[in-house]
Amino acid sequence: MDRVIIFDTTLRDGEQAAGGRLNVQEKLEIARQLEKLGVDVIEAGTPVNSQTELEAVRTIAREVRTPVICALARAVPGDIDAAWESVKEAARPRIHVFLSASDIHIMHQLKKSRDEILDMARSMVARAKQYTEDVEFSPMDASRAEPEYIYQMLEAVIEAGATTVNIPDTVGYAIPGEFGGLIEGIIRNVPNIGRAVISVHCHNDLGLAVANSLEAVKRGARQVECTLNGIGERAGNASLEEIVMAVKTREDFYGLTTGVDARQIYKSSRLVSELTGFTVQPNKAIVGSNAFRHESGIHQDGIIKMPITYEIIDPRTVGVPSSSLVLGKLSGRHAFKERLSELGYSLNEEDLGRAFLAFKELADKKKEVTDRDIESLVAEEQRTVTEVYHIDRIQVTCGDRGIPTAAVRLVGPDGKLLADAALGTGPVDAVYKAINRIVEMPNSLTEFTVKSVTEGIDAIGEVLIRIESEGISYTGRGADTDIIVASAKAYMNALNRLIAARGRKK
Numbered sequence: 079m080d081r082v083i084i085f086d087t088t089l090r091d092g093e094q095a096a097g098g099r100l101n102v103q104e105k106l107e108i109a110r111q112l113e114k115l116g117v118d119v120i121e122a123g124t125p126v127n128s129q130t131e132l133e134a135v136r137t138i139a140r141e142v143r144t145p146v147i148c149a150l151a152r153a154v155p156g157d158i159d160a161a162w163e164s165v166k167e168a169a170r171p172r173i174h175v176f177l178s179a180s181d182i183h184i185m186h187q188l189k190k191s192r193d194e195i196l197d198m199a200r201s202m203v204a205r206a207k208q209y210t211e212d213v214e215f216s217p218m219d220a221s222r223a224e225p226e227y228i229y230q231m232l233e234a235v236i237e238a239g240a241t242t243v244n245i246p247d248t249v250g251y252a253i254p255g256e257f258g259g260l261i262e263g264i265i266r267n268v269p270n271i272g273r274a275v276i277s278v279h280c281h282n283d284l285g286l287a288v289a290n291s292l293e294a295v296k297r298g299a300r301q302v303e304c305t306l307n308g309i310g311e312r313a314g315n316a317s318l319e320e321i322v323m324a325v326k327t328r329e330d331f332y333g334l335t336t337g338v339d340a341r342q343i344y345k346s347s348r349l350v351s352e353l354t355g356f357t358v359q360p361n362k363a364i365v366g367s368n369a370f371r372h373e374s375g376i377h378q379d380g381i382i383k384m385p386i387t388y389e390i391i392d393p394r395t396v397g398v399p400s401s402s403l404v405l406g407k408l409s410g411r412h413a414f415k416e417r418l419s420e421l422g423y424s425l426n427e428e429d430l431g432r433a434f435l436a437f438k439e440l441a442d443k444k445k446e447v448t449d450r451d452i453e454s455l456v457a458e459e460q461r462t463v464t465e466v467y468h469i470d471r472i473q474v475t476c477g478d479r480g481i482p483t484a485a486v487r488l489v490g491p492d493g494k495l496l497a498d499a500a501l502g503t504g505p506v507d508a509v510y511k512a513i514n515r516i517v518e519m520p521n522s523l524t525e526f527t528v529k530s531v532t533e534g535i536d537a538i539g540e541v542l543i544r545i546e547s548e549g550i551s552y553t554g555r556g557a558d559t560d561i562i563v564a565s566a567k568a569y570m571n572a573l574n575r576l577i578a579a580r581g582r583k584k
């Protein structure tokens with residue numbers, strides 16, 4: 079097989095990252111984008127976790143028809159039944175069963191014998207197989223388990239019907255040569271391995287998730303489990319964009335391909351960052367804001383003469399928009415629409431109308447409107463669609479003498495105008511307190527970050543915040559040329575998510 083199967087777990091392991099919660103609509107939006115990106119498998123969630131999670135997986139299974147839709151289950155009957163319940167309407171459903179395989183886990187966490195674990199693995203794969211042909215099995219913590227035991231377990235689950243066997247480096251402990259050796263050992267020592275695809279699932283605790291995955295591919299693995307922007311538990315998972323671009327850029331070395339449409343990578347990365355609230359570090363390979371920027375004079379000189387001198391990937395191949403000035407105050411609706419479509423957005427007339435008004439407002443404040451500004455603006459428009467409360471106006475006074483004061487007016491659920499005012503330690507604190515007096519949703523602010531979208535004093539400021547309520551974290555984002563307004567929008571965005579989640583619980 080000369081094709082690597084790309085198994086995306088952004089919506090499952092990625093969403094497991096601390097503070098990365100997504101609602102059903104957001105999960106669906108990402109799943110649709112993953113379909114455009116061309117991934118082979120979408121692991122959409124762990125349905126037994128909650129009714130909402132089950133609904134999210136079911137919605138994706140109904141709506142996203144090209145990739146395989148996979149649900150994760152522990153090796154217990156209830157999990158497997160819930161997994162099937164969520165994916166049974168998919169065009170191509172998969173159940174992914176996992177069970178610990180290292181003595182560390184078996185003895186200290188599961189407190190069972192190796193034989194008992196083997197029986198559980200065999201019988202739960204058989205249970206999943208009664209539901210669907212496509213069953214994946216993962217011996218969790220495989221990289222710290224005894225290889226002989228892994229061989230035995232894989233032989234048993236393949237016999238019971240597993241069609242993919244996934245080797246997880248659950249705690250990111252493996253080293254490339256060693257992990258590749260494990261894959262070779264599996265190929266040599268599991269007699270029925272030819273009946274299953276070998277997959278790998280690497281975590282990034284030592285910063286080796288991508289290296290380990292690629293080494294495994296070199297030694298015979300043909301499915302890689304990964305996430306966009308490398309998000310996931312702790313230090314994250316192997317990053318999809320790095321795996322795909324390594325295989326593509328170094329086809330001479332790997333002799334393999336993937337089904338991914340690389341031009342969709344940048345947009346997919348932005349969407350995940352936007353919806354999860356996890357910003358991408360500037361020097362992140364492939365999708366970081368500096369990934370294709372050349373600062374040194376010698377490099378710039380080379381790039382001007384011939385890009386290949388210092389650029390191994392043309393940024394356009396991964397869909398990075400040009401950073402040149404695109405639109406301004408005099409640009410019309412048609413030009414704006416054209417630019418949006420070049421950037422991969424197709425808005426309906428109503429959304430387009432709203433986005434165009436916001437663009438005009440921005441162009442009045444800002445001389446140069448770049449692609450990044452337009453992306454931020456569209457994201458802002460998309461965020462406001464599901465608002466229960468929205469900001470009508472904000473007024474603050476602050477400075478080094480007076481007491482920071484904010485007056486806020488919101489449009490409430492029935493279109494009612496609700497106003498209040500508050501004092502704070504600073505203008506943002508005052509605004510948040512005034513909003514709290516109106517909305518009355520107790521929470522604590524756990525994270526607050528401001529960054530500018532582009533350079534310059536007139537740049538748009540993007541604010542990311544996280545609030546926590548009853549142990550659950552909610553992310554909010556807001557953008558505006560005024561950072562107090564952007565902060566208020568971000569807070570409103572997070573509060574609206576909290577309100578929506580509460581509404582679902584009732």
Ligand code: KIV
Pocket residue numbers: 091176216218219244246247248249279281
């Ligand atoms: O890291 C891990 O071991 C997992 C399994 C469920 C595959 O995420």
Ligand code: ZN
Pocket residue numbers: 091246248279281311
């Ligand atoms: Zn994992």
